[in-house]
Amino acid sequence: MTVAEHAAKYPEIWRRFSPRMTLIRYAWYLGIVAVAVWSISNLDLPWFYFLDAHTQALDLAERMWPPDLEFWQTLANPLLETIHIATLGTIFTFVIAFPIAFLAARNTTFNSATWFIGRLILVTSRSVNTVVWGLFFVAIFGPGPLAGIWAIAFRSIGFMGKLVAEAIEEIDEGVSEAIEATGASRLQVLVYGILPQVLPVIYGTAVYRWDINIRESTVLGFVGAGGIGILLYSSINQFQWREVSLILLSVFGVVLVSEFVSALVRQRIS
Amino acid sequence: MSAPQSHTASAPPRWNRLRMIETPALRYGLLILGVAYIVWSVGVLDINWHRISTGIPRAGNMFSRMVPPDFSRWSLLVKGVLESVQMALAASFFGMLLAIPLGLCGAGNLVPRPVYLVARIIIILSRTFHEIIIAIFFVKIFGFGPLAGVLTLIVASTSFISKMIAEDIENMTPGQLEAIRATGASFPKLLIYCISPNTLPRFLGVSIYRLDANIRHSTVVGIVGAGGIGQVLAATFSRYDYDFSLAILIAIVSLVFLGEFFSSWVRGYLR
Numbered sequence: 001m002t003v004a005e006h007a008a009k010y011p012e013i014w015r016r017f018s019p020r021m022t023l024i025r026y027a028w029y030l031g032i033v034a035v036a037v038w039s040i041s042n043l044d045l046p047w048f049y050f051l052d053a054h055t056q057a058l059d060l061a062e063r064m065w066p067p068d069l070e071f072w073q074t075l076a077n078p079l080l081e082t083i084h085i086a087t088l089g090t091i092f093t094f095v096i097a098f099p100i101a102f103l104a105a106r107n108t109t110f111n112s113a114t115w116f117i118g119r120l121i122l123v124t125s126r127s128v129n130t131v132v133w134g135l136f137f138v139a140i141f142g143p144g145p146l147a148g149i150w151a152i153a154f155r156s157i158g159f160m161g162k163l164v165a166e167a168i169e170e171i172d173e174g175v176s177e178a179i180e181a182t183g184a185s186r187l188q189v190l191v192y193g194i195l196p197q198v199l200p201v202i203y204g205t206a207v208y209r210w211d212i213n214i215r216e217s218t219v220l221g222f223v224g225a226g227g228i229g230i231l232l233y234s235s236i237n238q239f240q241w242r243e244v245s246l247i248l249l250s251v252f253g254v255v256l257v258s259e260f261v262s263a264l265v266r267q268r269i270s
Numbered sequence: 271m272s273a274p275q276s277h278t279a280s281a282p283p284r285w286n287r288l289r290m291i292e293t294p295a296l297r298y299g300l301l302i303l304g305v306a307y308i309v310w311s312v313g314v315l316d317i318n319w320h321r322i323s324t325g326i327p328r329a330g331n332m333f334s335r336m337v338p339p340d341f342s343r344w345s346l347l348v349k350g351v352l353e354s355v356q357m358a359l360a361a362s363f364f365g366m367l368l369a370i371p372l373g374l375c376g377a378g379n380l381v382p383r384p385v386y387l388v389a390r391i392i393i394i395l396s397r398t399f400h401e402i403i404i405a406i407f408f409v410k411i412f413g414f415g416p417l418a419g420v421l422t423l424i425v426a427s428t429s430f431i432s433k434m435i436a437e438d439i440e441n442m443t444p445g446q447l448e449a450i451r452a453t454g455a456s457f458p459k460l461l462i463y464c465i466s467p468n469t470l471p472r473f474l475g476v477s478i479y480r481l482d483a484n485i486r487h488s489t490v491v492g493i494v495g496a497g498g499i500g501q502v503l504a505a506t507f508s509r510y511d512y513d514f515s516l517a518i519l520i521a522i523v524s525l526v527f528l529g530e531f532f533s534s535w536v537r538g539y540l541r
Contacts, residue, residue, distance in 0.1 A: 016467075036363035039356035043497075045417045056411045084311040091308065127526035128519065129490040131402065132500075135507045140329040142321040219402040222494060223504075226315075236406060248399070255398045 060241065067249055068242035075231065079250055082227035085145050085220065086213035086258075089152025094206050096153065097160040104161060105168035108194065122165070126158030130216045134225040145226030152217060156209050160202075167201035168194060204266050211262035218251050332512055339520055340513035350492075350499035351521055357419050357491075357498055358484035358529075364420075365427025365484075366477045372428060373435025374461075379447070380439060393436070396429035401487050405496040416497030423487060427480045434476045438469045475537050482526075482533035489522045 017025065102108045104118030128136075133154045137147035176193030184192065221229020228247060235243040291297040341347070375381050375389035396404070401422055408418035442465070450464040492500025499518060506515040 016463075032363065035359055039360040039363075043353065043356050043360065043416045043420065045420070046413070046415065049412045049417060053411055060407070060410065081315060084315055088308065088311060088315075091304075123527060124523060127486070127523040129486060131490045131493055132503065132519070132522075135493075135504065139332060139507060141325040142318065144318055144321070145315045146317050146322055215398070215400050219400045222402060232403070236410075248403070251403075252395075252398050256394075 063239075063241040064245040066242065067246040068240070069246065071243045071246050075228070075247060075250060078221075078228045078231045079254065081145055082217045082229075083214065083254065083258075085148040085152060085225075085227050086210060086217040089149045089217070090156060090206060090210040090213055092149065092153035093156035093160055093209065094202075097157045097164065098202070100157060101161045101164035101168060102190075104165040107171075107173070108168055108190070118161075118165070122158045122161045124158070125154055125156075126162065128155065130155040131219060131223055134220045134223040138224045143224035143226070148217060148220040148225035148227055151220060151225055152213050155216070156213060159212075160205050160209055163205045164198060164202055167198045171197045200269050204269050207262050207265045207269070211258045214258040215255050218255070335510075335512040336516040338513065339517040341517050343514060343517075346502060347499075347518060347521055350502040350518070351525060353416055354488040354492075354498035354500070355485065355525070357416055357423060358481060358488045361420050361423030361427055361484050361488075362477060362481040364424045365431055365480060366473075368424065368428040369431035369435060369477075373432035374439070374465075376432055376436030377439035378436075379442075379444070380465075389432075389436070393429045393433050396425050397433070401426050401491060402494055405491045405494050409495050414495040414497075419488060419491040419496035419498055422491050422496060423484050426487065427484060430480055430483075431473070431476055435469060435473060438472055439465060442468050471540055475540055478533050478536045478540070482529045485529040486526050489525070 100118055100121055102118075103110075103114050104122055106115060109115040109118060130151050133151035134147060137150045137154075141147045141150070171194055175197065176189050179189050179193040217227050217229075218232075219229045221227045221231065222233050224230070228251060232244065232247045232251075235241075235247060291300070372389055372392065375385050376393055378386050381389075404425055405418060405422040408421045412418045412421065446464050446468065447460070450460050455463065488498045488500070489503070490500045492498040492502070493504045495501060499522060503515060503518045503522075506512070506518060
């Protein structure tokens with residue numbers, strides 16, 4: 001049978017989708033494009049800025065090169081402060097998120113009211129960005145690293161609490177029941193039945209969040225909450241672009257190292 | 271039956287609970303190190319305790335000025351929120367589009383080594399820097415306003431989605447790729463008939479998740495002048511206009527909540 005004969009005998013061509021499905025799919029595409037076009041046109045973007053964008057970018061790159069290596073001495077302390085803010089913030093989170101996670105998990109909470117309160121705390125904490133928390137705590141504590149630590153902690157509580165609460169809800173009930181059957185109190189069930197099952201998750205999430213927090217704490221300085229961000233902001237405002245490029249390089253290095261460390265630790269834990 | 275008996279004989283009389291780190295020396299060593307770190311870092315940090323001790327009454331004062339939230343300037347609020355949402359939508363759309371080529375180039379089993387390396391470096395570079403740092407640069411190049419914000423969010427979403435695509439393609443079973451290649455399919459056909467059915471569901475899921483993340487981030491890029499509700503929020507804080515700040519914060523929290531709800535609804539529907 002030649003190809004032509006074959007085609008004559010079996011006229012249908014195989015298609016992945018039926019016409020109806022294709023139509024629905026294109027309707028979705030059209031809808032998505034329409035939403036995008038509506039957003040872009042309503043934003044009223046000044047497109048002519050693109051005309052000289054490449055010269056601006058080149059000019060900036062030229063002024064940033066080479067990095068001002070002398071600046072290293074001024075840089076070292078704020079960089080260390082950034083790491084401290086992230087680490088201490090994560091430690092605070094660890095302490096605070098722990099009880100809240102137990103409140104927000106259905107099987108360890110006291111009643112539906114406490115469950116709702118736990119969930120509410122977690123949602124509020126997560127919805128507000130670290131930098132916005134930073135604005136808030138700078139207004140309370142004044143500029144400095146303490147505001148940064150609290151900002152980091154308050155944003156991370158929601159993240160850690162949510163993941164830990166989910167882990168608590170997914171534990172093997174048999175273990176805690178067995179411990180309950182020995183006549184253990186609620187606290188003992190918690191310590192001997194539930195805790196050992198969720199501890200790896202808790203440590204893993206904390207380390208993961210620490211690595212995110214390092215990245216977040218590099219910008220807290222823009223609102224005055226300590227760390228390398230303060231230096232970056234002032235260097236940008238003084239147009240010291242060669243200092244800026246050294247700061248960016250060091251931030252890049254710290255973030256990469258923290259990501260590597262966090263991945264290594266998490267691998268060891270699980 | 272000899273095994274359990276010998277077990278009983280050799281087992282310690284007291285049961286000890288399982289620990290994360292079995293060696294006590296290492297366990298307590300790490301604990302001591304941790305405490306030492308806290309003491310050292312708190313000592314090193316430049317903390318003005320006097321200023322902080324006045325913080326608690328200040329916080330009380332701030333709260334009393336925040337409550338009740340002032341929604342009287344709702345038109346400004348709605349305008350800012352709408353701008354944030356539009357920034358997030360536009361950025362997610364372009365991020366999705368740009369992520370496809372970058373993600374394909376970042377898949378080690380599809381493209382030659384140099385292309386792979388370049389794509390991966392782009393992804394790592396744009397993921398390392400926080401959105402706000404990127405936003406500052408776009409504000410310098412494109413001036414104040416939502417354009418800088420949209421571009422920032424596009425960079426962030428592109429790197430995020432393309433990393434997911436690249437990982438998905440690399441985790442594909444090689445058999446399917448080989449089968450389609452064996453039929454003599456060209457690269458575009460390989461994309462349509464092998465890679466897209468494999469990665470599309472997760473790609474859409476990740477993109478929807480990114481939309482939700484973009485809504486959250488669009489509320490802060492404004493702090494460095496890149497448009498959206500964040501710009502209004504930063505202004506109210508610097509003017510001590512706290513009752514309006516609380517109104518904006520409530521609006522942001524409910525917006526993020528809605529976005530998260532929408533995102534989980536769509537992802538459930540996709541599954």
